[in-house]
């Protein structure tokens with residue numbers, strides 16, 4: 493893989509006396525899908541917050557294309573193309589799927605917020621939304637009201653709303669959470685179809701999804717990196733197995 497698009501160097505975040513993220517070095521190369529895993533409380537959410545800008549590191553740095561972005565807030569990082577799906581996606585339940593995607597496209601286009609009545613007349617936005625939904629295999633949902641979607645379909649819509657903004661890096665925080673078996677399979681297929689076209693960091697407890705999707709697996713435990721490698725290497729790593737001991741719901 494080429495140079496990192498997103499990188500951390502010795503990044504640390506402390507809460508009280510606890511190093512939630514402890515001197516972590518991490519790289520994400522363009523087009524890669526890296527899964528960040530670890531037992532409960534390992535620091536995964538804190539780490540994503542440090543990447544998205546929701547939290548600032550106490551020490552160390554976050555770099556985007558070699559530029560130090562450690563002090564930039566969420567909106568400035570979003571403008572650079574670092575997109576966390578749920579931050580983009582406040583789904584409007586009374587609007588259709590297509591209208592929600594068109595609104596996300598409009599927000600990204602940099603217009604100040606306008607109500608849907610105005611946006612609805614903008615054919616280019618509607619076309620863009622339709623094209624995005626068709627590309628994602630969601631065209632059959634386009635005219636459904638968002639409120640009527642299943643939980644799994646709403647998660648797909650959130651990701652579609654992030655993707656229409658053409659993110660440079662997509663941060664997916666537990667997209668499988670709360671999905672039934674069939675919905676989980678659909679989500680795995682959906683994310684698999686994004687591979688190579690988008691650069692993705694996936695935080696996920698669902699190991700079936702992680703090992704089906706990841707190019708590389710990055711393991712945190714007690715805030716620190718314990719492994720970073722190919723899925724099969726990580727699965728066989730004794731340090732990883734040790735980190736997961738006692739975490740009954742998270743068998744590797």
Ligand SMILES: Nc1ncnc2c1ncn2[C@@H]1O[C@H](COP(=O)(O)OP(=O)(O)OP(=O)(O)O)[C@@H](O)[C@H]1O
Pocket residue numbers: 507508510512530531532533534535536537538539
């Ligand atoms: N705002 C906060 N204030 C104090 N402690 C926090 C805060 N956020 C996280 N922590 C602590 O930091 C540690 C890491 O938490 P974090 O939520 O990042 O882990 P996680 O790997 O995402 O866990 P899970 O898999 O359970 O979501 C935990 O011990 C948690 O209690």
